[in-house]
Amino acid sequence: NTPLPPKPILITFDDGYEDNYTYAYPILKEYNMKATIFLVSDYMDRFDKYLTWQQVYEMSANNIYMGSHTLSHYELTPLSTQDMDIQLVGGKLAVEWHTFRFCEFIAYPCGSFNTQVLSETKKAGYKGGFTVYYDYVRAGDDPYKLSRIPIYGNLRLPMLRFWIRLKAAPVVGRLERLRASLLESNHDILAEFIPTP
Known part of the structure; x- marks a missing residue:
């Protein structure tokens, strides 16, 4: 119920790659813009080319919202309810623990979801979820099935x-x-x- 500007956009990044910090973050700061990074929590501080938790904390304190991309980036739809909950809740808690801020949104790994995923996402305490459907978000859209228009750098x-x-x-x-x-x-x-x- 908050008024939006005429052409609002939301900039999102999936996975938590290190280049979000080295390239995107300085540009976002220069133009005083906000963005969202959906983190694969288990990858932070563990694998090359992924963010460190210190970088995550710094960006989180400077207009970059940190969301969850689950604990380990497993596609959720084939998982048992128990494993799904571990991925959903674990990813959320890890982000909250390292940023000291609530993590209320998720980007579903591979964009995959079904009725069970949506139900468990709500139970885990998320307020919304992002897909990889190519479309605008409109008033009245289901907040747990939000579309995005992706840029894939690995394509021609x-x-x-x-x-x-x-x-x-x-x-x-x-x-x-x-x-x-x-x-x-x-x-x-x-x-x-x-x-x-």
Whole structure:
């Protein structure tokens, strides 16, 4: 119920890579912008190319919101309820422990979720969850199924693909949902015919 500016955006980063600190963070600070980083808690301070908890704490104290990308980045949908809860609650508590701030949002690993994941996410105390569906977020959208428009740096022409996704988000979002639905119902061959930039 808070008024938004005419063209609001939310900048998000998944996984907690070190380049979020070395490249993105200085630019965000320079322009006094906020962003969100969804952390894979078990990777922090353990693996090369991932953030340290000290970097996480510093950014958290300077306008960067830290969310959860679970404890270990396991896709949630195939997990048992017990293992799912460990991933959801463990990731949340780790972020809170290291930032001294509430962790209220999650980005589902691989963007995968189902009814059980949504239910357990709510029980774990999250206020919302982010998918990898290509679309805008609109008033009235389910806060546990928030869409995003991704930039994937490992593909050819990443900025052109992002521009197409951005400009055609309503159409691309529907195509992506149809493709995901076909894959979920084991219609892999049909899904291959659905173009997504």
